[in-house]
Amino acid sequence: MSPVHFIAVPLFAAFLIPLIGKVSKELVKIIPGIVLLYLSYLSISLFPIGVNRPIVEIIAGFNPPFGITLYYGPIAAFLTTLITLVGFVIWLYSYKFIIREPTEKYYMLFMMLITGSTGIVLTGDIFNLFVFFEITSIAAYSLTAFLRDRDGAEAAFKYLLIGSFASTFFLLAIAIIYANIHTLNLADIASKIKDIPLTTRLFILILIIIGLGIESEMFPLNGWAPDAYSQAPSPVGAVFGGIVVKAAIYSLMRIIFLMFHTADVLHFLVVMGVITLLIAEMSAMKQQQIKRMLAFSSIGQMGLVIIAFGVGTEPSVRAAMFQMFNHALIKSLLFFAAGYLVFHSGSKKISALDGLGHDKPITSFFFAFGALAIIGLPPFSGFWSKLYILLSVADAGLMVPVVLILISSIIEAVYYLRVVSRLYFYKEEATDVRRTPVSGLVAMGILTVVILIVGFYPNLILHWMTPAANDLLDKAAYIKFGLFH
């Protein structure tokens, strides 16, 4: 049992799937589930160890800073657990949802995405980070276009265009770093970053913010996001919102806290977070399509997370991670429910959802539940993370963001409740006789139960957030463990 499995097993599965596809279609569908189940088990069993003392795995036999390392600390433990668990639920949902051929490609790309995301979270090497980023991105581009329709291709191309920009800038940053201090190990860079001249360092910082900010959906770099979210199949939307963005934002924050941990940078993050949040929520207000609305909401939530990270105190980072956790669950639930609502109504339009609440009560209930949860109403888990974010932001003396966050929450409530009321109170004759498959309902049910349980016992999660937050904030420990000193 070692953290390498998180990367190796899904990668292996990804390559295996097309081969198995020749033998049995059914097996193709099941294998990702087994893989993710195994990874979930692995992540949970490794969790206590990683939280106590980071596990640093050496890949190719070279000791750091020369070799590639995996750094499995508290935050990585938390994020891998989140990714694998959400991944498993997404698989459960996809099981009956992805009925369109070629399913083996879907699952292959899905496995690659998991590989890339866990890789991003685990790696201790900046170039390795880039590679995993590219794996994730390429899988994501392809998944966006999975439905082979006109809009999917368009969305995928935009995503690709901007994504390539991101990778270019990120690679440029890596090149400049390497040119100056001849190392690629994150811990090593962190310890030597001060050797680089100031202007170069500024340049690196900007390139990294742009490069990783694109995947973190920071405004104005997030033009691709609404299209990709809304055109990809619903489970993929959940993957983006629940997994990819989380990994991206983690990597951005990891690098910033390791190398550029100054008050000005953090303020910049807060400002960008607020702008992202407000613009996204305002744009979501008048959306015609439900998944596009969810996409904007997702961007907005990321803005919230960025704000909380930007405050940079221990409680705020803790709150940010808690929010990431909640958002991953809730947004997945929303995408799941929206997927079947769109499926049943036969249109992506919000106006087509009228009266589905009577026709498809369970799916609609899940959507309504998710909507209430993401608005941050008690007793759902979203309430606590939002509360913690607000408390920590205010504690840092930033009352203006607090007010703006709450204003955006009101906007968010308005557009979500509009959809919910359409579901239940705009009556229309039901025509659709297809039923939501059990696997989809189970997936949504699991998320619902978790959201409720966490809502009542936030300590279950919060308890683990403190070491994770410290892991992110404590640069010295990272360098110490990462370099085997």
Add this chain to the structure above:
Amino acid sequence: MEINWSTILGIIFTPIIAFIVGVTYGGLTRVITARVQNRYGPPIFQNLLDIIKLYSKESNINHGVMQHLGPVFAITASVTTLFFVPVIKDSTVFTNFSFHGDLIFLLYIMVFGSLGMALGAGQTGNPNSAIGVSRGLSQLVGYEVPFVMALVAIMIQFQTTNLNDLLAVQDHFTKWIIFQSPFAFLAAILAFLGMMGYAPFDVVIAPAEIASGPPSEFGGKYLGLMLTSRSIFTFAKLVLFTDIFLGGASDFITLLIKTFILYMIPVLTGIVFPRYRTEQSIRFFWSWPLFFGIIAILVVVF
């Protein structure tokens, strides 16, 4: 509970006196109006005769229990008002319950009757009654405001809300509140015009237009009861104003003089003025009387 004979005497005699005086004043009004308009007019006791005639009518009709009770509400309010006003200053008999209630209580109990009547009138289903009630209530809002302002000014000035305390203050005619607080008196007396319901504020009952309005469906014993109530209520209001502004009265003669003078104000105004429309009368009450009320309060405050 010990039996207090003076209280019992008061309870028995006050309404009777009030009724007789009220009815006589009512008759006088008709005579005076006639004389001013160069007519001969009915005898002074015509009103009393009317009431007796109405009571003696054998058959009566009503439209339901609220109409049946409407006049009862009215007379209850009249008599209760009367009981809580000290009729004769320092008299053990005619003080009645005035120590157990105050001006604000009186304000409320005075509208109790109108509301009861309004309910009764409402049940008759006669549209004219409803129109009359609508007008009456609107006008009520009009004149209550300056009246309350006057009362508030007085209450603040003398630090009491009880009529007996006000009477005690006015122990000499120079200390009458009409002289101590003339603006309050002005506001109150203008409101009083509205309260009495003579022209120009008689749009409520406007006989030619809405067939007497609220009372139009009442006849026989009901109308008799209403007129009785009206007489008692007129007297009660006059006594109230006398107590507040004119220092009350220590004996019946003074009381009659003072109330008669007060009573002539609305009567004479009514003779010479044409009728206001509802909104006009509301606007009227909210112009000069309101202004006087504000002045009265400001005078007290500074």
Add this chain to the structure above:
Amino acid sequence: MNSIEYILFITFIGAGLTFIVHHALPKLRDTLAILVSALDLYFVIQAISEKSKVVLSIADFHLIWKTTPYNNLFAVLIAVLGFLTILYAHDFMSSKDRLGYFYMNFLFALGGMYGIVYSQDFISLFFFWEIMTWASFLLVIYCCKDAQPIGLKYFVFSAIGAYSLLIAIVMLYSLSGNLELTNLISNFSNFSVSNQLIVVTLLLLGFGVKSAIMPLHVWAPGAYFISPSPFTALFSGALSKMGIFGIGLVLFKFAAQSGYFSYVQIILAWIGGITALLATFYAIFQTDAKKLLAYSSIGQLGYIIIGLAIGTPLSIASALFLTILHAAFKAMLFMATGAVYFRTGTTDMNSVSGLIRKMPFSFITALFGIITVSGVPPLGGFAAKWMLYESLIQSRHYFLVIVVFAASTAAFLYLYRFIFSLFLGQEEKEWEDVKEAPLLMVIPMLILSAFVLVVGVFPGLILDPISQSMNYLGNFNFNYETSVLFNEWGNQVDMQTVVNTIGAVFLIVGLIITFKGFKKTRYVSTKDIHTSGEIPQENENLTYAVDFYKPFERAIAPILKSSIDKIYTGIANNLEQAFDYLRYVYTGNGQTYAMYVVFFLSLLILFAELIFGINL
């Protein structure tokens, strides 16, 4: 487990259970809901003597619930009203669908209120505040499609309120690191003046939205109008009182500690006064009974706020007295209206008329209700109004008392219209077959009617717990006896004498007039009226209802011209328009997005040192 735990546990579990039971055993659903509310009532009363305290650790916070006299006062109010309204709902809702949803949210709202009143820290207060808000929101949108925009408006205003509460809470937390009420109260005087002012303002704003004070009231008429009547009774009677509960707490526990308290008092009192006056004026011109009552409710809460804001013992007593009374009489009126709706299917005052003989008990309830609202003796309303006026005059608020008096005189107008339009007037053919509401609907109405009568005669019964809770709020003492009220100058009103007098005269004259010529007194129909010689046709409409107060409307036309609602709608529309323009930055052209990236990059590079500083 102690009583508070039982209350919270039973209510929330009960709420979930009713939803499940609705799908499994629909027959048991109503019984279960009634049982839950009855148990709540039992435990609320139990809690008074028990002095329970609950501490629950959730996240990093200690949630504390405790009984104090002030809490108990409101808890009893909620419990009684909750029980009666659920009893009432049994028949009222019987023909509706989605009853599981209805009862679940009803109980959630109840549970939220219990959580609020017993809470001793701001986290649990806010937590339950939100639960109450969304439960009530879900009930507001319960009925139909038309309710959706109204519900949304309610939710948005509630959210504004709740979030200003939250900002205040967050500020308090950052200032003192703690959210327990007792701690905050003792720390409050250490905060800087501006912080104190901001916190108090935000808290008042938050609680003010729920109690619908004037510029924030626009959600109320619609929400009261569209929600199902049993809930409207609870909504107006108890739920809006949570705002009052909070305002009382904020004013006397927090604001009173600071130097500018008198300014807060004056501003709040005037806001209350204007609320009372304008809401009354609006109420006069409504054509729907429920909307009329909704505006009336806003106005009455205005009086309560005045009472609290003035802050003399008598005024606080009057405010709390009115709080309890308003819960009773507004529930009565909404229930009576609901009964009319139940039988006729409408609450439009222009179409319903003459129900008095068909629905006598509803009429009596409505009559008692309006007498109480109007403040005419001998019912409870008089005591409340009397104390309010006396305290206003004695605390030298001369002009405010005029405003209040004008408002409560103008209230006669809408009250009369309410009862006249629904119950009096022409008995029309259309409503010939209307019957009295079912027994279970009548019983709660009559119970409340009896209550207002008893309170009217013996205000002291209610003033006992009120004076206890006032002692909890601060050192407020005032003089009263079971049926005698005193003002600060020592003048009194003896309710016993008043009631005896009124009762005696009424009885004597009533008996005389009834038995005089009893046999010759005939009842005739309302078509048999004096119409100046014309004989009314069978189908001729003789009801005077449309534009009932046209003259008055003409008189006060300038005041009615401006509408706060329109301003808000304008703002909301403009904002949405602006948002709509904003999303045009997402042009759909991939190249533009790439341009954004490059533009952002160059911007950052240009201002790198400015943004990221030189001490990187």
Add this chain to the structure above:
Amino acid sequence: MIYYITSILLVLIGMYAVLVKKNLIKIVIGLSIVDNGIHLLLIAIGYVKNGTAPIFSKAGLQPNQMVDPVPQALVLTAIVIGLAVTAVALSLIIRLYDHHKTLNINKIRKLKW
């Protein structure tokens, strides 16, 4: 030095193509040029004048006489990735052309706002 300048030039040329050209193919070419520019930059970083391959091919060879091997490894990886991206991009363009019958990026904007 010339390598650095060339690589920056390449990046700029690529950027120009991406931002200004309307044809999807040209945009993808632009992306590739940007990629190549950065690859060149990476190689240039590791380049040592007159250095040998980073293999101890003969005795007495000092490490500072060798070209840095790491950038080369990076570039190899990056080239592979760039290839993959280009492949995906081209396949997407094929599909876009199927649906839209055009390669003009201004006309492919069904998803907006």
